[in-house]
Amino acid sequence: MAGDWPQVVTGSLFWEYRRILLSGLFVNFYVFFLAALLAVTMGLLACLARLSPWRTTRWCGTFYAELCRNTPEYVLLIWVHFVPPLVLSLLLKTKVTFSPLVSAVVALGLASSGYFTETFRAGIQSIPRGHVEAAHSTGMSGYLTFRYVVMPQAVRKMLPESLNQFISLLKSTTLISLIAVPDLMYQVSMITQEQMRPMPLYSGAAIAYFVIILSLAALVRRFSESWRAVGRA
Amino acid sequence: MLQRIIWNNRGEFLEGLLVTAQISLIGIAVAMGVGLVICLSRMYCRPLRCLAILYIEFCRSTPIYVQLMWVNYVWPELFGWPQSFFAAGWAALALQSSGYLAETFRSGIEGVARGQREAALSTGLSPFLTMRWVILPQAVLMMTPSLMNQFLVVVKSSCLVSVIAVPDLMYRGLRLTSIWFEPIEILSFTAFLYVAIVFALSAAIKSYSDRVRSRYA
Numbered sequence: 545m546a547g548d549w550p551q552v553v554t555g556s557l558f559w560e561y562r563r564i565l566l567s568g569l570f571v572n573f574y575v576f577f578l579a580a581l582l583a584v585t586m587g588l589l590a591c592l593a594r595l596s597p598w599r600t601t602r603w604c605g606t607f608y609a610e611l612c613r614n615t616p617e618y619v620l621l622i623w624v625h626f627v628p629p630l631v632l633s634l635l636l637k638t639k640v641t642f643s644p645l646v647s648a649v650v651a652l653g654l655a656s657s658g659y660f661t662e663t664f665r666a667g668i669q670s671i672p673r674g675h676v677e678a679a680h681s682t683g684m685s686g687y688l689t690f691r692y693v694v695m696p697q698a699v700r701k702m703l704p705e706s707l708n709q710f711i712s713l714l715k716s717t718t719l720i721s722l723i724a725v726p727d728l729m730y731q732v733s734m735i736t737q738e739q740m741r742p743m744p745l746y747s748g749a750a751i752a753y754f755v756i757i758l759s760l761a762a763l764v765r766r767f768s769e770s771w772r773a774v775g776r777a
Numbered sequence: 778m779l780q781r782i783i784w785n786n787r788g789e790f791l792e793g794l795l796v797t798a799q800i801s802l803i804g805i806a807v808a809m810g811v812g813l814v815i816c817l818s819r820m821y822c823r824p825l826r827c828l829a830i831l832y833i834e835f836c837r838s839t840p841i842y843v844q845l846m847w848v849n850y851v852w853p854e855l856f857g858w859p860q861s862f863f864a865a866g867w868a869a870l871a872l873q874s875s876g877y878l879a880e881t882f883r884s885g886i887e888g889v890a891r892g893q894r895e896a897a898l899s900t901g902l903s904p905f906l907t908m909r910w911v912i913l914p915q916a917v918l919m920m921t922p923s924l925m926n927q928f929l930v931v932v933k934s935s936c937l938v939s940v941i942a943v944p945d946l947m948y949r950g951l952r953l954t955s956i957w958f959e960p961i962e963i964l965s966f967t968a969f970l971y972v973a974i975v976f977a978l979s980a981a982i983k984s985y986s987d988r989v990r991s992r993y994a
Binding site: 610611614615616617618619620622623626627630631715716718719721722729732733736742743746747749750753754757758761 | 834835838839840841842843844846847850851854855933934936937939940947951954960961964965967968971972975976979
């Protein structure tokens with residue numbers, strides 16, 4: 545069995561199916577963008593809840609963030625895909641189903657929103673209290689303080705960490721093939737079933753993700769270094 | 778309802794938990810061994826440095842699911858191993874973590890102040906003794922929290938091995954769902970178990986690392 549090395553190196557099968565595989569990669573990025581949008585929105589909401597003056601709201605925010613962070617993505621994905629539609633069906637007395645794409649976006653968005661909550665909170669809380677008090681005492685309103693004093697500094701602080709979160713989100717989009725969203729891994733497994741030659745395809749997929757994510761991570765590193773430099777200056 | 782489905786199947790859930798625990802522990806143990814070797818060859822063995830960096834970057838930037846599929850389908854053809862799903866499962870978990878752990882070890886070792894090493898060498902300790910008695914004790918203390926966090930990551934990603942039919946907690950949950958057709962109770966309970974385990978582990982890790990930090994830093 546161990547004589548198939550050239551297949552991996554040339555990756556001819558991977559090249560033969562490049563169009564389907566590229567469309568799969570496109571689905572990956574599509575889900576990534578939608579999930580990232582959801583994650584940032586929910587992360588902001590939960591972060592505001594965690595910073596609110598009322599204890600109950602704070603507690604809800606913390607509970608939400610911990611729940612999202614501590615559930616494995618795959619478990620959340622399966623749960624979102626099967627349980628809420630059934631509960632809704634029981635409540636509304638009609639049949640409700642989520643399309644795999646919707647479940648994928650919701651599950652991955654929720655899973656990663658927990659991390660964003662923490663990132664945003666850490667960013668905002670890292671602004672010294674004195675800045676807020678100084679802004680208030682010069683007569684700036686709460687909104688103006690947040691917009692012109694807290695936000696510019698906080699964003700700079702949380703940007704590197706958020707970019708890393710985006711990369712982990714992109715990595716976890718590979719899971720959506722498990723609920724039959726036609727992403728790259730899904731296409732790979734379909735072609736494997738047709739061709740019965742898993743080696744070049746799965747190796748090709750691994751190499752493709754490796755190259756994409758490594759270059760994105762390098763870009764992020766570059767960006768965050770220059771952001772940090774700006775912050776120091 | 779709950780009693781019929783959850784309590785009567787407690788054996789299944791317990792066995793699943795056991796498999797999850799086994800595969801996570803084996804995975805992190807192998808990852809520590811491999812990670813240490815990779816880290817040492819990156820730091821102290823010039824000719825292997827490039828290979829070690831490539832290995833680390835590959836492990837860290839490939840999604841765990843892709844690695845799992847790759848190990849499960851490609852390794853048996855290339856290397857004739859692993860021959861069981863269980864082995865493929867822990868090998869994939871170890872592959873992912875060994876890259877992260879190699880970097881953890883490196884930053885731990887490099888985090889020990891240079892002067893410590895120089896002082897030890899100048900008092901006549903051999904490089905091995907310096908490593909054993911001066912650098913490692915301090916480095917281990919500093920990297921324990923990230924090591925434990927990596928274990929948490931392994932536990933979280935271990936649910937993916939159910940995809941290749943390793944009978945872990947998630948696999949049992951899905952199988953019970955397809956037997957009983959009660960996804961609401963069974964899947965929610967499975968998810969609850971995962972959340973409870975991961976939450977308990979992360980709380981323990983946090984309190985431990987806070988204690989270490991307050992005592993030594």
